[in-house]
Amino acid sequence: MPELKMRPMTVQEFAEWRGPQIVEYAAEMGRNAGRTTEALMARSEREFDGLLPDGSKTHGHRLLIAEDLETGERIGWLWIAERDSDAGKVAWIYDIVVEEPLRGKGYGRALMAHAEIHAKEMGLGRIELNVFADNEVARSLYGSSGYRETSRQMAKDL
Numbered sequence: 001m002p003e004l005k006m007r008p009m010t011v012q013e014f015a016e017w018r019g020p021q022i023v024e025y026a027a028e029m030g031r032n033a034g035r036t037t038e039a040l041m042a043r044s045e046r047e048f049d050g051l052l053p054d055g056s057k058t059h060g061h062r063l064l065i066a067e068d069l070e071t072g073e074r075i076g077w078l079w080i081a082e083r084d085s086d087a088g089k090v091a092w093i094y095d096i097v098v099e100e101p102l103r104g105k106g107y108g109r110a111l112m113a114h115a116e117i118h119a120k121e122m123g124l125g126r127i128e129l130n131v132f133a134d135n136e137v138a139r140s141l142y143g144s145s146g147y148r149e150t151s152r153q154m155a156k157d158l
Contacts, residue, residue, distance in 0.1 A: 003069040004110050006118075009077065013065060014056035017077070021095065022048050032132045051081075051094070061094075062118055066111055075099060075107050080118050085128055091119030093129035103137075112145045 009017065023037070026044035030037040052058045061081040067074055076098040083092035093115055098107045119127050129147070131138050 001106050001110050001113070002075075004075060004107070004114060005067045005069050005072075006064045006078070006114050007067065009056045009063040009065050011056055014063065017063075018048065018052075018055070028132050028135075031134055064114075064118075066098075066107070066114070073102075075102055076111060078111055078115055078118070080115055080127075082122055082124060083128075085126075087126055087128070089124060090126045090128045091115070091122055091124040093127060096129075108138075108141050109145060112141065 022041070022044045025048070026037045026040040029035070029040045029044065033040075052061060052063075056063045061079065064078045064080075065074060066076050066078060077095065078093070079095040080091055080093050082089055084090075085092070096108070096111050096115065098111065115127060119125075127147075128150070129142070131142060
């Protein structure tokens with residue numbers, strides 16, 4: 001497994017990251033809900049701004065940049081925070097991404113290992129996340145990393 005260096009996302013990196021993430025989240029919701037991205041953009045922006053009112057400095061949220069320990073190359077990012085769930089206080093992975101050209105090289109598994117480290121540092125004994133139904137690669141990674149499915153939502157358009 002590749003070794004990663006994790007560091008906090010800077011204010012400038014957050015400013016560059018926020019817009020594309022709002023668009024991507026709206027697109028993911030659209031693909032899985034059968035609605036247009038445009039209809040979901042306002043919701044996506046509201047959710048991001050509600051969760052991160054102080055950007056990368058929002059209390060309780062860790063927005064981290066992953067870099068290759070040897071080369072310093074940017075690998076991706078991890079957004080993790082404490083959240084209430086049916087299981088009590090948990091670490092919630094809001095986003096975990098490996099840059100497109102670097103996928104399939106073990107970086108996703110390394111990022112998942114870092115999520116566990118951060119959850120333990122936060123004093124939490126459980127990690128939860130949501131994965132969209134069409135994201136087979138992520139679902140496979142999470143399953144092979146010991147995550148199990150805890151719920152499933154279904155919908156039918158009439």
